[in-house]
Amino acid sequence: MSDLERIHRLVDGECSAAEQDEAIRQLQCCAASKAEYETIGLLKETVSKCCKEVPNDELWKSCCKRLDAIDKSKRAESFISKHAWGLCTVFAAIIVGGAYLNRISPGNGLTPQEATQSTANLSYSAINPGSIGSWLQEKFGKKPIDVSANGPLQVEEGAYGTINGRRVANLRLRDAKGSLSLILVGSATGEPNKADLCETQVQSMNAVCWEQNGMSMMLVGNRQYDELKAIAGTIRN
Amino acid sequence: MLFRKANPNRDRFERMAEEAFPAIFGTALRLTRDREDAQDLSQEAIIRAYEAFDRFDGRNFKAWILRILTNLYINRYRQRQREAPTGSLDEEGAFEPVAENGIVPDRQLFDNLMGAEVEEALGKVPADFRTAVILSDVEGMSYEEIAEATNVPIGTVRSRLARGRAILRRELERFATQEGYLRTGLSE
Numbered sequence: 001m002s003d004l005e006r007i008h009r010l011v012d013g014e015c016s017a018a019e020q021d022e023a024i025r026q027l028q029c030c031a032a033s034k035a036e037y038e039t040i041g042l043l044k045e046t047v048s049k050c051c052k053e054v055p056n057d058e059l060w061k062s063c064c065k066r067l068d069a070i071d072k073s074k075r076a077e078s079f080i081s082k083h084a085w086g087l088c089t090v091f092a093a094i095i096v097g098g099a100y101l102n103r104i105s106p107g108n109g110l111t112p113q114e115a116t117q118s119t120a121n122l123s124y125s126a127i128n129p130g131s132i133g134s135w136l137q138e139k140f141g142k143k144p145i146d147v148s149a150n151g152p153l154q155v156e157e158g159a160y161g162t163i164n165g166r167r168v169a170n171l172r173l174r175d176a177k178g179s180l181s182l183i184l185v186g187s188a189t190g191e192p193n194k195a196d197l198c199e200t201q202v203q204s205m206n207a208v209c210w211e212q213n214g215m216s217m218m219l220v221g222n223r224q225y226d227e228l229k230a231i232a233g234t235i236r237n
Numbered sequence: 238m239l240f241r242k243a244n245p246n247r248d249r250f251e252r253m254a255e256e257a258f259p260a261i262f263g264t265a266l267r268l269t270r271d272r273e274d275a276q277d278l279s280q281e282a283i284i285r286a287y288e289a290f291d292r293f294d295g296r297n298f299k300a301w302i303l304r305i306l307t308n309l310y311i312n313r314y315r316q317r318q319r320e321a322p323t324g325s326l327d328e329e330g331a332f333e334p335v336a337e338n339g340i341v342p343d344r345q346l347f348d349n350l351m352g353a354e355v356e357e358a359l360g361k362v363p364a365d366f367r368t369a370v371i372l373s374d375v376e377g378m379s380y381e382e383i384a385e386a387t388n389v390p391i392g393t394v395r396s397r398l399a400r401g402r403a404i405l406r407r408e409l410e411r412f413a414t415q416e417g418y419l420r421t422g423l424s425e
Binding site: 004005008009012014032036039040042043044045046047048050051052053054055056059060062063064066067070071 | 251255258259260263276279283287288334351352370371373395396398399402405409
């Protein structure tokens, strides 16, 4: 350690007891060291006395505002991290609930009346009874019903179209007692009784509805419900 | 804020920081020599300190926050200000006497100096040396605390301090000569 360094340390109070004794001995026997010690002390005292603290209340207030903003964001972060599982559960419940409501909401499907009305403006063309299977396959990509070419129920003509994004077809059938309509809708009609046959009325005629192969069906005719159900039974098989 | 939610940590920090703030801003002003930079630097130091308050050891808050301030100054503002490097003068052991020719300057001369004159002379000391002098002689920090604040070894702190004081003394002497307190220098 140099003498100069020791003097700075002595002025700054950074010497150990032993170093301090040695430094004081040095000051006593060396005038230059003593002058250095006193000058450093004088300078240190002057700087300390003249360089005062600088208050700035405005700046302090603006610091406090920033601290408030930090606290606010910390509180939000803490709330989210504390209740992350709860929040996730709530969101999951909202999604599941929404999906369920969407599924059961009647507004999303066609009612029997709407289905019947929607087919009214379609143009009909004759269908060869032997080719009904390929006609349905072409229109719906599957063959949802079985109407035998040689059975008691014959297909006379059919109409196909798209209503509100749903594929809809109306087949005009005939049996020994007269004509019937079979309306096929490419997705649920909104009727809750899925696979079961349910009775309804459209345009003052009896109708039975059911779902089959992911499609909704409605058989409409001027018949008793039991009779319609029996015919529906043959189509469903 | 009137309805701020009670936060003991924040209240404790605010009490300590408010008390130390005049020293923080004063140091920032002396380091940057620019009021706007000093405001930014002090504000940034307060934010950093608040975010790291859980790591404060509870001993000397002012020294702790001044360390943050000095670190910020060195890492950001110092680079931006692009002061000339201190070069070999910064090396350990580069000591030079503060007193010239072994003569103690007249105490009256130092007593005549005003705050603004000392501040001006201090501003002329190169940044690294000035930082050491400010932290030691204005803020009363120990060598160890200055070394931590400036990220240099203690030996470098000692040499910077000695060098800074020597330059400061010469600047004060020049000023005193210009003002007529001295004719040709302190040594005469």
